[in-house]
Amino acid sequence: AQTVTQSQPEMSVQEAETVTLSCTYDTSESDYYLFWYKQPPSRQMILVIRQEAYKQQNATENRFSVNFQKAAKSFSLKISDSQLGDAAMYFCAYKGGSQGNLIFGKGTKLSVKP
Amino acid sequence: DTAVSQTPKYLVTQMGNDKSIKCEQNLGHDTMYWYKQDSKKFLKIMFSYNNKELIINETVPNRFSPKSPDKAHLNLHINSLELGDSAVYFCASSQNRGVNYGYTFGSGTRLTVV
Numbered sequence: 001a002q003t004v005t006q007s008q009p010e011m012s013v014q015e016a017e018t019v020t021l022s023c024t025y026d027t028s029e030s031d032y033y034l035f036w037y038k039q040p041p042s043r044q045m046i047l048v049i050r051q052e053a054y055k056q057q058n059a060t061e062n063r064f065s066v067n068f069q070k071a072a073k074s075f076s077l078k079i080s081d082s083q084l085g086d087a088a089m090y091f092c093a094y095k096g097g098s099q100g101n102l103i104f105g106k107g108t109k110l111s112v113k114p
Numbered sequence: 115d116t117a118v119s120q121t122p123k124y125l126v127t128q129m130g131n132d133k134s135i136k137c138e139q140n141l142g143h144d145t146m147y148w149y150k151q152d153s154k155k156f157l158k159i160m161f162s163y164n165n166k167e168l169i170i171n172e173t174v175p176n177r178f179s180p181k182s183p184d185k186a187h188l189n190l191h192i193n194s195l196e197l198g199d200s201a202v203y204f205c206a207s208s209q210n211r212g213v214n215y216g217y218t219f220g221s222g223t224r225l226t227v228v
Contacts (some may be wrong), residue, residue, distance in 0.1 A: 033213050039155075043202065045219035052214065089155055100211035101147060101170055104157040 002027045004094050006105035013082045014113050020067075021077045021108045023092030032096040034068070034075045039107075040088040048090070051075065079110075087112045117141050120205050120220035127195055128228055135190045135223045137205030144210040145169075146188040147217065148180060151202040163188055164211055195227045 003026045013019035025034070036048040051059045051068050058066050063083075067076045079086055092105040118139045127133050139146065147170075148160040161180040162170035168180065177193045192199060202224050206217040 031213055033216070035216050043222045043224075045204065045206075045217075045222075047216050050216055091157065095213050095216070097213050100145075100213070101159045101162055102217060103159075107155050 002029070002094055002096055002103050004092055004103055004105040006092055006108050008108045009106070010109045010111070012111045012113060013079070013086075015082055015084060017082055018078060018080045019082055019110065021079075021090050021092075021110065023075045023077070023105055025073050025075065025092075025094050027073070027094065027096060029096040032094060034066075035093040035095065035102065036064070036066070036075075036077045037091045037093060037104075038086075038088045039091065040085075045091075049077070082112050084112050084114060086110060117218050118205060118207055118220040120203075120223050122223060123221060124224050124226075126226045126228065129195055129197060131195050132191070132193045133195060133225070134192070135203055135205075135225075137188045137190070137220055139186055139205075139207040139218070141207060141209075141218060143207040143218070144185060145208045146182065146185070147206045147208075148188065148190050149204045149206065151204060151222070153201070157204070161188075161190075169211070192225075195225075197227050200225055200227045 005024045032053045035050045038046045049061045063080045065078045089107045091107045093102045145164045147162045163182045166182045179191045182188045202222045204222045205220040209215040
């Protein structure tokens with residue numbers, strides 16, 4: 001069975017600084033996607049970024065980028081120039097072909113200090 | 115124009131009652147899901163429907179019964195509510211079951227059983 005592990009329950013970053021959130025996963029599938037979702041206090045789940053397993057190039061969306069290490073099964077999220085609005089729970093998620101549903105990690109709560 | 119709408123947003127009810135949560139998506143997606151987010155923020159799949167057909171039914175008490183009258187709607191009915199059912203329930207949809215499609219989430223329903 002596929003699993004997703006986020007080893008940092010909480011992280012803190014100073015405004016305008018850079019922070020990296022860790023995620024590892026376990027799978028025997030070759031075709032899959034990885035996602036990062038953000039959940040602010042409003043409770044809404046917001047897609048931040050996604051990465052296809054077959055692509056070696058790391059995905060980037062404005063201040064958000066990933067470091068995808070397929071062999072190590074690692075998928076970390078880097079947030080540059082952190083803003084107060086980045087404070088939220090961040091969930092790493094896996095989607096493979098065998099089940100077709102998103103499998104989530106336990107989340108990392110990110111605080112941003114002014 | 116809300117893409118995935120859930121009603122109600124908040125639900126407070128007594129133990130033993132029966133309640134329903136409704137979900138509708140206007141994205142034309144084929145696949146819909148119910149997830150439960152517990153007090154520790156962990157998100158776990160409960161059910162998935164593809165074109166009105168049940169495809170995922172995780173280990174959930176049979177007091178929980180999903181119903182999909184058409185592919186735009188997926189409702190969740192809960193019988194004989196228990197204290198442990200208190201959680202946030204998220205509905206989500208995706209284009210189809212393909213690995214490359216992430217989810218669009220509803221805003222969640224916070225269920226409190228007293």
